Amino acid sequence: MKNFIKTHLSLAVALIALLSCESTQTTDPSETIAEQSYLPLIETFETNDLKWIQENTEHHFLEVDNGVYLIQAKDSTRQTSTAPYINDYLSELNEKFSVKINFNMLHRDVDFWSRAGLMITCASKEYKAFISNERKVIVTEHDYNDEGEFIIFEDVIEEDVMNQEIELELQIDGYKGEVLINEFGLGDFELQSKSVDGIRIFTSALTSIEVYEFSVTNL
Secondary structure, X not given: OHHHHHHHHHHHHHHHHHHHHHHHHOOOHHHOOOOOOOOOEEEOOOOOOOOEOOEEOOOEEEEEXXXXXXXXXXXXXXXXXXXXXXXXXXXXXXXXXXXXXXXXXXXXXXXOXXXXXXXXXXXXXXXXXXXXXXXXXXXXXXXXXXXXXXXXXXXXXOOOOEOOEEEEEEEEEOOEEEEEEOOEEEEEEEOOOOOEEEEEXXXXXXXXXXXXXXXXXXX
16 A cells, blocks of 8 residues: 555656646747837827827817827917827837927918927927928927027928928937938937937917827837
């Protein structure tokens, strides 16, 4: 009887050891599921999976609809800015990256200098790159500890920017940036911070734009 129990016990131990060995052999690090990557990000607004702001208030109207993100600033004094609620892609940004927007400036009030483009926030600094209804391409810098906003780049383009699609791109490389319009480089500018913590689309007061594509890519 003792031999019988001892034999079965030995078999059970051997079986457990065999199963443990097989389990260990099938665990291959190369077969683990890769973490989700958010870049490159190419947003065409066919859906609103990234949860862009959509609302209709006395100050603005924002809506994602069938491949178009409509942004309308109703207020006569305040700008409107927007960004996706899901912004995990920011954690994957390299020091060298590109952010691009394809949009159409639809309307301007004749009493206001209309402008629209991109806003990059970096810790205590805010940078805006935009196109105005006067066909100017401008980059400004604002320090949150100071009320001033300073122009750090300015150029004039030949294209009529009203009621037609235009592409504005910023290529950032650490403390340096380049402005491109329709894939043509206009010039460089300097940044005082490279700690990017936000990227937004913005319009000035009483300005409406249709956005067709927004993209962020590491270079």
